[in-house]
Amino acid sequence: EPEVTQTPSHQVTQMGQEVILRCVPISNHLYFYWYRQILGQKVEFLVSFYNNEISEKSEIFDDQFSVERPDGSNFTLKIRSTKLEDSAMYFCASSVGGADTQYFGPGTRLTVL
Amino acid sequence: AQSVTQLGSHVSVSEGALVLLRCNYSSSVPPYLFWYVQYPNQGLQLLLKYTSAATLVKGINGFEAEFKKSETSFHLTKPSAHMSDAAEYFCAVRNNAGNMLTFGGGTRLMVKP
Secondary structure, three states, X not given: OOOOEEEOOEEEEOOOOOEEEEEEOOOOOOEEEEEEEOOOXXXXXXXXXXXXXXXXXXXXXXXXXXXXXXXXXXXXXEEOOOOHHHOXXXXXXXXXXXXXXXXXXXXXXXXXX | OOEEEOOOOEEEEEOOOOEEEOOEEXXXXXXXXXXXXXXOOOOEEEEEEEOOOOOEEEOHHHOEEEEEOOOOEEEEXXXXXXXXXXXXXXXXXXXXXXXXXXXXXXXXXXXEO
């Protein structure tokens, strides 16, 4: 069964460094998403992406964040200058259409020291 | 704005007992409602969804949920708990104006032998 994959499973970085989290969505899906879950808190929506554009974003998704689909398979989340409070589990998801079920990857745990 | 409240961050049941996980939502428009399950070290897996068809929704692994508009609830039930049901369960809502999911805080289900 097709699934969303994410790499790395765990990323440790120093405050102020740039990180790129990678996701491979399900191949026939057209909508891509990033969510995050800070330890002990709710899963929060960051951004949705369709047709090479951001279609929706939350207040969390500020200028420090960017997303890109650099090729036909990868979908990336970049954090330009990480802060301690960026430490969280980051989930990628994809769906066929915007109203369809979102399928989630296993997550990348980001630790900012 | 939409929101989701899950009553009880931890629920413990005996094997074979009824499972009831509570979810209440608020939404200004008719919602789409979802239950996801997360097993240790895995991503979020869709259990079931309500999309304005039948109010009683059956999902995988013997789970079902009933949409009650008057109570703004979408509680998840399973008649007989199995050890393999131990996981974290998330209720989520999406309105038809966008594609972001808003999650509840999650409920960790423990199943005692």
